[in-house]
Amino acid sequence: MSTPTRLVSLGAAVLLIVGLSACTAEPEEAAPLPTSPVVQLGAPGEPNRTLSPEEAAGLGSPTYVEQDVLFVRDMLHHHSQAIQMTGYVDERTTDEDIRLLAERMNVSQADEITQLETWLQTRGEPVRDPDDSHAHSAESMPGLLTDAELAQLEAAEGEEFERLFLAYMIRHHEGAIQMVTELYADGGGQESDIDAFARHVEADQGIEIARMKELLAEREG
Template sequence: MPRCLGAGTLLVLALGLTACTGTPDSPEPTSPVVQLGAPGEPNRTLSPDEADAIEAPGHTELDVAFMRDMIHHHDQAIEMTALVEERTDSRDIRLLAERMSVSQQDERVQMVTWMQDRGVPVNDAGHDGHRTDGSAMPGMLSDEQMAELEAATGADFDRLFLVSMIQHHEGAKQMVEELYAAGGGQESATDTFARHVESDQGVEIARMQQMLAERG
């Protein structure tokens, strides 16, 4: 029979591990799965059979609509950042716009890939400021606002760009909040992406508010 040294036994016991046995290939115990209780009710530890029966949530039509709408939402942000180079000499505005353009395009690729992986048609026919259900997308600039931004230059453009992009980002965060409020975002990939958008846009909003304050 295998033997354990005394010091080793003390270490094993101290760490709360399984003692040395004659079956070293035995499977390691798994962590318990806890099911959160409803408000006011206690949590419950599931049995191994119950835990094995749990299936990861799949995507829903809410997730599909969110991704499709967010693609068009990102498209306008990319259009806005494309205006920067010819309208300002501000280094911090240029750097901000460059970062946004890269991140929004990367996220757009992620969303298109998400839809393709699930066999969902990708509608790249442009946007009119409205969501799949016909309602207005939060934060989207109107044609008049876009025309005003395109016509501005210099310091006026800098301020208008920041104000417009803050509005746009806040709209994206609202779309994430509405996704969860409607019961979407339960699929792991959708949840991860939506939370990333919410976090990233929140950081950029704070930065733009600071830049706006610096410009009086």
Template sequence: MPTLRYLSAFALVTGVIAGCTAETPKPPAAPAVVQPGAPGKPVQVLSSDAVPRADNIPITAADVLFMQGMISHHAQALRMTALVPTHSTNRDISLIAGRIAASQEDEITLMRRWLQDRGQTVPDANHDHSGTGDGELMPGMLTEEQFAELRKANGAEFDRLFVKYMIAHHMGALQMVEKLFNSDGGQETEINIYATHVGADQSIEVDRMQKLLAEMGVTSPK
């Protein structure tokens, strides 16, 4: 049965060759990564190859200035919320002040650690430093005259001023986030996550306070 043996051998060789020349299945595509944009800006969808490794992204001067400035910015917000228990009896004001105080105290701790871990100067969180270093106030910061006005007010007048000034204060923080992303900053992983959080969280709080101010019959500041 030589013919049968030759046919069997031929079939075996043909099968091996076919197996060797068959196209190797491609691995599944890596998932896309959604990168948050600055406040008001659309997100970007990046391929995994286009996403730089976290340990390869250096911090920038803009990152450091943002964190240092935001510590001082938050410190003034805490000075404002500290007045609420003795100047207001409005439950809504107390609730929103409590949320702001709790979140911003935690964020100050986070920002201090971020700066310390990178060997950068950490501002004193017990005192707000309103200036930018060139004699100008950071966006949204109250002047000492405005803060004195708030401190002297009580009841409904305090509530109106507190919400009005805190909206402006939050809007200033959003400007700082936008400036960070529009500069060469905000790319390092931790600061990107934090700045994006600040933008989202304070935008939500601004909306809440604008509704509260409208209930008081006051036009919201822009």
């Protein structure tokens, strides 16, 4: 074989080897396990837990469950009554502390109602359950006022109204926090948006409860 022929054959062989090497897929490496600690937040009142690397690697993005939907619908009704209560304030007391507190509650809970309705709508869930046969009442939902208590609050004025408003709203807020506790106990609250909302309710209403207890103590003292 002549030298030019040998060079052509050698070149073809080299190209073939390179082409085969390029077509050979590199074996995929397994995703490394997390090396930094991953802490899973506990439900209200429960301790946090540090996950093992294997548990952390297996974490996905939790989706919402039926308990979350029921919680959102109930909280919508709960917030609506709170707004009804704050609506009585301006015409029944001139106390600036209570008026400012009521205004804050009205704005924050109205915003949260919009947030909760949007959460349901973006997931294709009706804002009101058409098959829900139980009426929301003080017996079925923590912290709700009865019709008689609402009428009593609406009829009161001045210092009597202030004491009733604070006492009833403290109970109302404590009911909302109880609803959060029950949500986690029933297996809900794992989806990120619901978890964030529930923890916000617990923290924000806890702060308002402390403030309302101070104001009520001043009036009862």
